[in-house]
Amino acid sequence: MSEMPSPVLSAVEFQRRLLAWFDVHGRHDLPWQQDRSPYRVWVSEIMLQQTQVATVVPYFERFMMRFPNVRALASASQDEVLHLWTGLGYYARGRNLHRAAGVIVDELGGDFPMDSEALAALPGIGRSTAGAIIAQSSGERAVILDGNVKRSLTRLHAVEGWPGRPAVERRLWALAEHYTPHERLVDYTQAIMDLGATLCRRGTPECGRCPFVDVCLAHARGEERRFPESKPKKTLPTRTTRMLLLRDARGRVLLEQRPASGLWGGLWSLPQFDEFPELQDWLDCHAPGSTIEPAYPSFIHVFSHFRLEITPQPARVERLDAVGETRRWYDPQNPDAIGLAAPVKSLLTGLLPFALNAKPGP
CATH class of the missing domain: 1.10.340.30 (Hypothetical protein; domain 2)
Known part of the structure; x- marks a missing residue:
């Protein structure tokens, strides 16, 4: 050449x-x-x-x-x-x-x-x-x-x-x-x-x-x-996750900081779980007395190397005092100046049809 x-x-x-x-x-x-x-x-x-x-x-x-x-x-x-x-x-x-x-x-x-x-x-x-x-x-x-x-x-x-x-x-x-x-x-x-x-x-x-x-x-x-020729295509694998939308009596949402490296490194996100039973076990352990509501419709967030199917799972708890160093309560009406994962920001600001106050789908 x-x-x-x-x-x-x-x-x-x-x-x-x-x-x-x-x-x-x-x-x-x-x-x-x-x-x-x-x-x-x-x-x-x-x-x-x-x-x-x-x-x-x-x-x-x-x-x-x-x-x-x-x-x-x-x-x-x-x-x-x-x-x-x-x-x-x-x-x-x-x-x-x-x-x-x-x-x-x-x-x-x-x-x-x-x-x-x-x-x-x-x-x-x-x-x-x-x-x-x-x-x-x-x-x-x-x-x-x-x-x-x-x-x-x-x-x-x-x-x-x-x-x-x-x-x-x-x-x-x-x-x-x-x-x-x-x-x-x-x-x-x-x-x-x-x-x-x-x-x-x-x-x-x-x-x-x-x-x-x-x-x-x-x-x-x-x-x-x-020209230029495209990168050889690969079929993007699809992963699934459930994002916990846990709200307290004041309407605040529990957020969790992601590890410094990896997916959404250092950003604040909703707690994530691979399966519903894992989410339920976490609530039983960390938020006893919480009420799980019907899930919102799932949606796809596309990364360069995979597709993530996200199912927002709302739940409510009257009070949860000890959230730990890597978690915090977030008030969507008076948002903190923190970095948010893109789909989480959309959920919290109501940009998606299943925003925080929307009624769950059938």
Whole structure:
């Protein structure tokens, strides 16, 4: 497999076309483009991983209001960080962001390392994110290869194979390195990301407006949607769980903090049980005198590697004083600032048809 790009387009011509398009059509008013700093670029890049710009913007703005710098983030509790992350998904990103802030403050004196290897050694920062932080905040030459860039380069050169394969990824890194200029790095890195995000989109690429339509091999073949090739599909297994919606006489709901690692790590969730008898035994032991009500309808929450079928199981108890260090009473009417697992947040805020005060289904 050749490591060099198609000779029909030189690196200089690629840069010229891309930057000319960006100057007119690129995004120049994103919040992290204002008052640029390694910290602001870093937070935005982590939030943008597998998440669209329109979704990220309000989260970024709220995050910056509460944590305007890395020291403010490092001094916060994980609960507070995950609370502001709730709904953004992929919560390991938020945990790693918090951990990395601690490393930067405690071990590096609050200063971001500005070389790729040192940045990539921090929790949650990979090679491409490190490159984006350097290029976007300092203007120094650094190469990026996020999902948008992979898609654009894969189509431009009709690169065969799933980009997650090491050989294919090496080819794409070689192409990204070849095209990255030595000047206008701030604009170039934003432009190459914008190209994939706004024109060379996954499902509906707008080839007619693309500055590379005349040299794109995938377009020439009429195979834009074939590239990049998808990851080989596996049938997602389905797991089942019962979530206990235990309310006291004041209408508060019992929550349980998940372990630091694993599913919904560090977030607050409803107590979970594999089977109904296990749930009933727990109530008999920890909440004697509680009343079990008919279950709400089950629903599916999809993760990247499995589907979780959740059955909310309501129950009531008059009083339960000793809830332990990893449990707490939560008042949906006066919610605490804590990180919640997404389906739990939906249940507690009534976004699903079987909200807390809804009548159970048949």
